[in-house]
Amino acid sequence: MTGRFIAVVGPSGVGKDSVMEGLAAADPTLCLARRVISRPATLGGEAFDGVSERAFRKAEDDGAFILSWHAHGWHYGIPQSVALEVAQGRDVLVNLSRAVLPQAQALFARFCVILLRADHDILAARLTARNREDAAEIERRLARADFAMPLGIPHQVIDNSGPLAQTIATIRQHLSQTACDAGQSNQKIMP
Ligand SMILES: Nc1ncnc2c1ncn2[C@@H]1O[C@H](COP(=O)(O)OP(=O)(O)O)[C@@H](O)[C@H]1O
Numbered sequence: 458m459t460g461r462f463i464a465v466v467g468p469s470g471v472g473k474d475s476v477m478e479g480l481a482a483a484d485p486t487l488c489l490a491r492r493v494i495s496r497p498a499t500l501g502g503e504a505f506d507g508v509s510e511r512a513f514r515k516a517e518d519d520g521a522f523i524l525s526w527h528a529h530g531w532h533y534g535i536p537q538s539v540a541l542e543v544a545q546g547r548d549v550l551v552n553l554s555r556a557v558l559p560q561a562q563a564l565f566a567r568f569c570v571i572l573l574r575a576d577h578d579i580l581a582a583r584l585t586a587r588n589r590e591d592a593a594e595i596e597r598r599l600a601r602a603d604f605a606m607p608l609g610i611p612h613q614v615i616d617n618s619g620p621l622a623q624t625i626a627t628i629r630q631h632l633s634q635t636a637c638d639a640g641q642s643n644q645k646i647m648p
């Protein structure tokens with residue numbers, strides 16, 4: 458059987474990378490997809506492959522990505538190797554733009570979406586504390602926070618306003634109960 462493609466989405470600063478790292482640390486059967494981003498690796502954040510915009514476009518033209526998008530002034534790509542891992546039966550956590558969920562859904566038979574949320578003031582405080590973007594960029598990220606979920610994408614809303622460990626435990630419980638095949642509900646889970 459193929460693995461599960463588990464998309465983790467939500468506004469910048471909500472905790473996607475933190476939650477994904479915690480999930481992978483707690484469960485070694487979960488892999489983290491390594492994204493290619495046209496952002497200098499020196500800016501920090503998740504473990505990603507930082508490339509120039511030119512190199513990103515070349516890779517994209519060469520078919521290196523199963524999914525790619527542009528947001529926050531950067532290009533993001535999910536490499537073909539992720540599809541291979543899923544085909545080999547691995548469950549893979551992928552930090553995605555909400556905008557590409559329909560394309561992702563079309564690619565994977567076992568597909569599910571975790572939508573993380575937190576109140577606006579919590580997002581603002583976390584982005585400020587993370588100290589990676591300047592004030593203007595933080596404002597732009599906050600303005601995109603309510604980007605609408607595309608229609609027809611089943612997803613679990615998980616609140617990450619509370620302790621990270623609680624969010625991770627809630628998602629682990631959810632993942633233990635879903636095969637991520639057809640019929641996933643839109644039930645809200647608020648720890
Ligand atoms: N549940 C939480 N409680 C407190 N701080 C959190 C929590 N989740 C994430 N953070 C912090 O918020 C900041 C943004 O988290 P990050 O994982 O980088 O978000 P995203 O990947 O969604 O942009 C980081 O500094 C992280 O340590």
Ligand SMILES: O=P(O)(O)OC[C@H]1O[C@H](OP(=O)(O)OP(=O)(O)O)[C@H](O)[C@@H]1O
Pocket residue numbers: 466467468469470473502528529533552553554555556601604
């Ligand atoms: O279309 P949206 O759903 O709003 O998503 C846009 C981008 O924001 C998120 O990035 P993230 O917050 O991980 O950006 P960063 O890695 O630059 O912090 C997400 O992974 C997308 O790359």
